Amino acid sequence: MSTRYLESLFNPSSIVVIGASERADNLGGMVLRNLLGGGYPGQLLVVNQSGYDNVHGVHCVPRVSKMEFTPELAIICTPPDTVPKLVKKLGELGVRTAIVMTGGMSRTHSKTGQPLMYSVREAARETGLRVLGPNTIGLMVPARSLNATYAHMGAIPGRVAFIGQSGTIASSVLDWAFARGVGFSYFLTLGDGMDIDHDDLIDYLAQDSQTRAILLHIENVPNPRRFISAVRVASRTKPVIAVKSGRVPESEWIPHALPAGLKRSDPIYDAMLRRAGVLRVDGLGQMFDALETLTRMRPLRRESLAIMANGVGPGVLAVDRLADLGGELAKLSEQTVESLAKLLPPYWTRKNPIDLNYDASPELYANAIKILAKDPEVANVLVMYAPSLTEDSLRIADAVVQASKGTRLNVFTCWLGQSTVMDSREEFYRAGIPSFFNPEKAVMAFMQHVRHQRVQRLLTETPESFTDHFADRVRPRRLVANALRSGRSYLSNREAREVVRDYGINTIDTLYCDDVEEVLEVFAVERRPVDISIIHEQVCHPFLDLSPSQRRYKGTVKKLNSEAAIIDGCRFLMDEYQEHFPDSGFIGFAVQYSYQHVGGVEFSVGITRDEQFGPLVVCGASGAQINVMTDRQIALPPLNMVLARELLRRTYMYKLLKEHSLKPEEDIRAVAETLVTLSQIVIDIPRIKGLEISPLLFNEKGAVAVNVAIDLDEKPSKPIIQPYPRELEEWIVLPKSGRRVIIRPVLAEDEPTHRAFHEHQSPESIRYRFFQYRKHFSREDVAQMVQIDYDREMVFIANAPKEDGEGEETLGTVRTWTDADNLRCEFAVMVDDKMKGEGLGLALMRKMIDYCRSRGTVEMVGNVLPDNRPMLRLAEQLGFEIKYNPDEEVMDLRLVLNEPEKDWQKERLRRGGAHL
Template identity: 30%
Template sequence: MGELSTLFAPQRVAVVGASEETGTVGYAITSNLLAEFEGETVAVNPNQEEVLGLDCHDSLTDLENVDVAIVVVPATVAVDVVRDAARAGIENVVVVTAGFSEAGSDGSAREAELVEIATEHDLNVVGPNSLGVMSTGVGMNATFGPRTATPGTISFMSQSGAFITAVLDWAGDREIGFRDIVSLGNKAVLDESDFVREWGDDPETDVILGYLEDVADGREFIEAAREVTRETPIVTVKSGRTEAGASAAASHTGAIAGSDEAYEAGFKQAGVLRVDTVQELFDFASILDGQPLPDGDGVAIVTNAGGPGVMTTDAVGDAALRLAEFEDETLDRLSEALPSEANIFNPVDVIGDADVERFATAIEIALSDPGVGMAVVLACPTATLSFEALADETVRLQAEYATPVAATLMGGSGTDAAAATLREAGIPTYFDPARAVRSLDALREYAAIRDHDPVEPTTFDVEYDRAREILTSAVERGRTHLGVESMDLLDAYGISTPQGEVVDSPGDAERVAREIGGEVVMKIVSPDISHKSDIGGVEVGVPQEAVRDTYEDIVVRARNYQPDGSIVGVQIQEMVDLDEGTETIIGVSRDPQFGPLVMFGLGGIFVEVMEDTAFRVAPVAGSEARAMLGEIKSAPLLSGARGRTPADRAALVETIQRVSQLVTDFPAITELDINPVVAQPEGATAVDLRLTLDQEKL
């Protein structure tokens, strides 16, 4: 698609379907444009001679130098209008009209034709089924919403047009301003990645917000957002946290990984701040838009109320922040400045009779402490305190020390003037101190994103042709579910596996066991039996003399459990010392938007019970793999908790990366479980394997 600059800064906008009939979309968009748009509005409607004082044109092909065409005609003719726009040399088309892919097979056919036209003529198409677009930079409200945005530096995209109208009404009352707004609609041509890139290049956009129901191309979004978030924060609400489809999954990973895990992992890798509520969306936007990034995670709390101060302290404990520890000099200064009844330790309580001078002195002393990276100024109404004067002092001190500050004014309408003063200076205000702390935590998180230097995934030297031959051979035999008989696949990608072989007779079992030496592990190999341990299909520590009988016993149990099941044989495998290792799992499921999703967690038989897991979208870089190890609740087990021998974390990190490369190289692998991967003091060994193939992708 072409550049989007003229979409948000047009000089001439044509409304196709302009109308004088109140209550129609054509009327609303035309009148909205005429209200404040700095450029020229052109009406197109072959059935009218004039609309709202504008001469009407029959077709876009009658016009020249139109930057944006807004299409509000019925769906049956909308595609023809888009084709006319292409003939007229118009770069940007906003299709407000509904009745496309959201409306059945006929609509989907229309949408496919629209995409074909856009691709052929390099058109920027917003929608269809869109509320429209806004840009306060040129006074353009090309939507049929009832309210125009207040000017500001936040750019906002949404898949829900109704959400935009609600947000504009809510934000307008709170003086939250916007730069550009786009209703994405069906995202037939332009999607969230296009607007992320556009606003990332826009010097007038300080924060990008989004309400997303899905992402059209997960990898593209990660690439776009990762680049943009180095300079511009992105905050999103992603609706739909269900695990739809997980019940149909064949592997542990597929059963655990719902669609939301892919979004969570993808957003994390892209540097996108994800929030759960609209309140948080704008809390975070306000502080990211108005405050500098912190130098540290130490929070100072200055308050005139002990109880709310404790609440704020609890909120700091709940966040990834810490209560700043004041230096001795700071404590001495606070002791001299405050009455003896005051608390000089963090949280600083100036007590209820404090006037503005005492309050401001405490704020200044706290902000001057080297260990304070950010601060919460929390005030409750008293007869001795002027909120307005406190706001003035807070603004002055925040500017002087360039330390991010969030204010909590716990009052009603008496706080309005003070809140306006703070808001004008970029200091957000909240009634609930927990919101203030969460917003400061968002600053900390974005600062970490800015400081993080993205590392490209490592490409290992692997035996690709050997791995492809293993998978191709399986498909040729009609096999789409593979197990331990395919352990050579892991070996081809440099993943450590125990010595072993799959055999189909007691005699061969004895032979392989002798070659391995000592006690062995024996496992039934059957694509029809998922949980081998549950049916007695696994025997551990089998001595050489018992191998033949154990082979017969395992096969009989499998036959009794699944009489019609396919039994490939029994795997004879070298023993891995579990007492000196920690059982983990590395798995992969394939997400429709983001592609292969790599999972790491506590393994063995408890994986589905514990669900102690971390996810990343492949390909996974080394730094991301290391972060996955630290994100699981059982991470201390890997570091030697309770006297355990520390696991070889570097080996686990490399194994995760090699698995990531494997599933990236072979899209035919739709699900994969390596469970357990035994993390030993030296090395990590893959003991068991299950994978599912899509033979059409090989």
């Protein structure tokens, strides 16, 4: 990911259009006309080998080598086979960015046999040129009068950025947005995305003050790790709304190789977008409806909805749609009901939705809103109106606007109809109140707001602590290594049980036998009924995709209580195995004593692996009576307890567990702990390809794994979200007090101690750290401090047991934010007042400097108040360059960590880190 030279793309002082002519159907000519028609203020030049003196009045030269100046941006509209050489030549001439609009490069091949678009990427990498495309519609920056596209119309200026992948979809978005009055800060498509990709642009837009919301149209994500890292940063500060096309295998442009246990790739994208804090919608209409509510409504204090209309019918339609989408109606207080009763006919329903009657006046609408504003249970109100002979819709709209001002309510409207209500909708638009054409769209847009707030909440939730069961990681790793060394791509049933048991997951007591004689010996010890399963190579693999005939296979016999029954049972199992799996090597029998007091709702939980997205945690139903594949839900590791519970809540089995378990909360926690543990297993042992526990049942100790299967891959796979870097933990002893302190990366679970640390510091220490006095830190403030992306930020905290022995406390913290290009990181450090003189600040800073230097960051910077003498002395001791900044009235600190290697890095650093 890199924002290198993107400023030259979005704000070029000069542009060359290569391949433009005055033919009506010429691609370059269309682009040039749009540049001129949009009033582009910079220098323009055309390159065309046909010998024109000018094209549409713009000077033309025959070759790029004849250009009189070096443009910042080149727009290439020439035949496919000419593009790679042009890209290379432009880069050698010092051009920073290029837009390749030429299409068909994914289907046109070079002499080496690979598509030409890859030759474009190689040429760009050789010279450092940034390329948008190939096969892109181009880009628009309306506020800068830049329309470098072949689109049929321009965009109006606004605060919304659109990044698409399809030019035809982008054209329809332009039409749609213009009709709705939606303006854009940036508008572009990626095309084939050979260089500049989603993550580069999202990083740029996240820092852009003129962009309030980001709209994405996604067909595929070539680099999920970079994408999710960028989007998680952006979605914390502005809404990100995405449409993902290709939801079913038949509509996928690039077929997705499915991981074991899944029938579609779409749920993987769903899990990624949810984890990134993105609101995913089903189409362009929903995208703009969601944009209405997210940008025009305040954050929701409650998720319930009050509905009022001048008739029963519209209210009923709205309630039906709300129920379909899993929403809830607000419950009106008794005082609200009595206040409304004074205004409404005696036969009104006295409940939500509120029927104001067909002759409702502007005053009645206004008074009803004012009454609802006083109800503490009401936070969101949908106001609807159907045209009538008795009242003027515009007067009612004006009354709604005026009554809504100054209230704490989120008000949005639905004026049904078309010809007689357009002026009313315009009134709402001017007032900043979302308005919709029908109840279904209005309720859907509201529920999009609810869903967005829920995924945002996951970014700032503080997980409950979870006891670390993972003390012995050595034996599981050894089992996996030995299996791979012996040429096996799976663990035996016995080995798989040992792995999960070593990680603290309870398993059914199981004995393993090579033949029926050993089974009889096991039975003879206690002469208790036994359950016997046959073990062969194929059943050692998780998520078996069985043929129709194999689905009739029976691999277990239960409650055998005599030698004769055991002999017959083993013979039956061997017959079943030889009929259905004749090519699968026989391993033996697994024997379990019957009646081990396990039961409850049957879950299937595990790990599968995707080629692009890495390991995935799955959870859902187990058992023949349930559609297992339909219920299977997905989450991205690493998981904590909050994320594990959210995954569990999405399954149908969660509802059954809530309804039928004798101890629902304990069982829910047990399943969530198992999911967190599985997430940790695949992080610790990245050569595990798949792991399935099916079924997962319950006993008095919690969740119990009845059957476990694990398969392996020589190639390790890492999660696309950077997990907790345990290797960075370090114990130190403070020289003055002799106190043992652990310096480690922060965890989301550290929120309580982190908050306590900030709240008991002196006012002076708080001012030195935050440049202002602060008496209070909210849970949300501190949650953002501890919920970090280890790819982008790092926070080291110094923790130690409390002196009274009651728990742990935070004694100091150091934080860095690193830009997308890993050029510069900004630091902040703070040490507990009582620890002054212990050298803890020095230890924290050295830890952070070593970490940033090792990851290749070029320099570290910071700002310090001039009277913060202790920090200035520490900076001097660490070798920082210190200068006074008269504009900001602070001391600027700078420390070179690594020498910049590229010219663009040196130039960026000279300009203070601004986009180039």
